[in-house]
Amino acid sequence: MLENLKPKEATAIVNSLLGGVVPKLGVQHITVGRSPEVEAFVHALDDVKNGHSLVKFWIGDFGAGKSFMLHLLNTVALKQKFVVANADFTPDNRLYANDGKAVALYAAIMDNIAIQTKPEGGALATLLEKWIEQVIAKTAQTHGISLTDIRQPTHLPLIQTAIMQTIQELTDVGGFDFGMVVLKYYEGYVTGDEQLRRNALKWLKGEYRTKTEARQDLGVREIIHDLNYYDMLKNFCRLFVSMGYSGFMINLDEAINLYKISTAAMREKNYEKILTIYNDCFQGKINHLFLNFAGTRDVLENERRGLFSYQALKSRLETNKFETAGVRDFAQPVIRLRPLTHNEVFVLLQKLRAIFDFNYKTQVPVSDTDIQAFMEEMFNKPGASEFLTPREVIRDFLNILSLLRQNPGLDKQQLFGDIQIRDERPNESAVDALVDSIEIL
16 A cells, blocks of 8 residues: 655655645555546647647536646656646736736746656756756767867857757747847856856746846846746747657646636636637647646636636537546546545545554554544534535544544544534635626726
């Protein structure tokens, strides 16, 4: 049950789940009941490796495992040699804006770029240096210069020309400034000028707010902003593939924050941006790009403020009418996450008990029979069928394990009996009322 589990992963799993969030590491060790979805995702990754681009929408109730699924997809994609990035939509992060909120989403994506050797994120600098080393090696080979000599100042123009030429071949929009900034990064890289490298990274991550500041620091005319950030993401996708990576996968969670945008016009602009990305991917305008969105059923289906309120998206995202609970179509853009069965929850809690014991080097006195008793108490509580989510089950179970580890004499049955079911869902009716009142005003 604990095959290849590392101590760092065990700690991340226990601490994160106790805190009510999905662990960044080790999610593959607590995966149950998602085999068909993962298998379909692996096939989709193969398509993206072969040059296609895809968009998927992972839809489920609050606490149903959407964020967990995205983290699991990360783990799978990293092993398939993808560059991956994660970001959450927030009130200050969105796809379309004219006040810096779109470039803020871009900055969050770039800040969380991960590769297999750096799965926790922050891998942009590592990737840039790897790419620069590839350009240096290729230039040395082309001109018959040793790898040692090519780094001498006399050969700097050769490297600069090669970098700019390669960037121009890879980029469609903004290539000149993009290439100039990469040159500045190279200059800081070979001379040990850390400030110059930081400034170049700051530009590439979309953190400059004025052209004047960027021109003073880097000598470039443009910055990454709300209207061009998507072009830069496509440029990076091509760059990563040119380095030998399979593609670029971006996960965008908490789509409820697009649904909550207070003005209908701004929501529509964001949905229009989703449509643009969707069309680019499925019409072959960009290669090797994979975007995943995660949201609740209201985010998708609400015809006043959800994605279905934008007719062009509704026509593309409606569920296959021949799909049933027993016959699923995982090739369609929308994947609906079904609740875990009781048997799957039981297996999950067994895994968590083993990971908890491994992490604390102990053996908490909770048997399989105790797990069954815990589940019976939880699922038979008033309100369980309506409000109970995997997140709450997991957190309550780990809280009980934590108490028993520190207080072995506690009565397990009493702890199970003290469980209370809470409605942890956002009050979406209140959100609806608030947004509607703002729109009326």
